Amino acid sequence: MSADVHLPPGPRWPIALQGAGYLAARRRMMDVLHKRYGSAFTVMLPFFGPTVMISDPALVKQFFQTRTDVVRAVEPNLDLVLGAGSTFGLQGDEHLQRRKLLVPPFHGKRMRAYEGLIEDETRKELSTWPQGREFPVLPSTMRITLNAILRAVFGAEGAEFDALRKVMPPLVTMGSFLAFLPWLHHDLGRWSPWGRFLGLRREFDHIVGSLIDRVSADPNLDQRDDVLALMLQSRYDDGTAMSRGDLADELFTLLAAGHETTATQLAWAVERLRRHPDVLRRLVDEVDSGGSDLLQATIHEVQRIRPVIDGAARQVIAPTMPLGQWVIPRGYTVQVDIPLTHWTAEKYPDPDTFNPDRFLNANPDMYAWVPFGGGTRRCLGAAFANMEMNVVLRTMLREFRLEPTTARGERLHNRGVAYAPSGGGSAVVYRRAPGYAVASARSNSVESCAQTMSKSDSPRL
């Protein structure tokens, strides 16, 4: 190791103990280490290896601005299950070129095109909600976000839509489970986890193959709004198009990355709002009168206090990487601990308190509010997720009265990819009397939502 290396302090526990602690109680372990060592510490983690965890916004800023010849995506990564053509697996120039193709379809200004179909999917799902008895909203939000991506991103309809709705949930669940267990990646037939996963993936490829044929043959291709149609028409700098294999891997990636994350974040919104009746009351008033500032602030605050993804990681590939007072050697992982950043930044006094007012009419700080990661690999779907959460919550508040509760907050439940509320975001609702909605409400809030997104959440290269 180079003599210049200067690592933050960290536990001297046996490596096996650090690994076991991480696998069994990752959030608790990070809290303990943060209390003991502060906003940068070195730890040995399964999958990531020797890792420097950071949560100081100044370090986060420097980290996200680090050049791609100094850090790259951690390898191996999710491309093990998503496929070699997935954005997650691409590095350096290939990654940059792919993002150039994918950023425009996900730009904040384009999101209005999807609001109607998401409202439509939400209304359909809300029509199944029981009144007056407790139920978890997570299965519902999972169905809404699945259908939203299949329609808005895949452009799927009819038989293909139904077939994908069937194959995607088990494919994503198995993929999340297998992503962190590479030693199970052996095809021992349909009864082995990897064999079953590959079978589902073949089914997915078959359906997506005919979807690509149908969409590319559409005589109105250039008038379509779905992301697949835009990807089919996009060209790399050298004039070539994405290959069919890459298109299939990318569609799988967008669904896997965007479906459960947004659904669990929505479940947390319900969980937090039921425990904050004052905010809930103000939100209902705002939604009824056609505004959306508090709703946007609420979404930001839910993502601050209950981020569903807890880390954004890179691997050091240069001989050393300077980071504040530290010098990290090649081969180390550096990871932004998202919850610690959100709970300890000086920006957020009283960080344990759910207080959307801290974001009212103020864009979040790019390095102290990082639920979507940052830098060249910042979440591609941030504007889509923001718009979707806005539409789902607004529609829910218009249609139902959400009953507050004095029950304790739900605990974090690790679902593999995302942290969900342990009770699935349990709710009690009553349908509101018809005729309450203000006719202009939708267009007003749509306008303001699109403006906010293009300012704060538009994906960056």
Ligand code: HEM
């Ligand atoms: C609340 C919902 C969501 C959350 C919290 C979330 C969070 C994240 C995070 C933390 C990253 C890693 C960023 C980094 O390493 O710096 C990421 C990457 C990514 N997300 Fe999201 N995401 C959400 C929704 C979506 C949606 C709706 C889509 C697409 C439909 C999407 C597509 C992606 C893709 C493609 C990447 C990889 C970007 C790259 O490596 O260049 N995400 N997301």
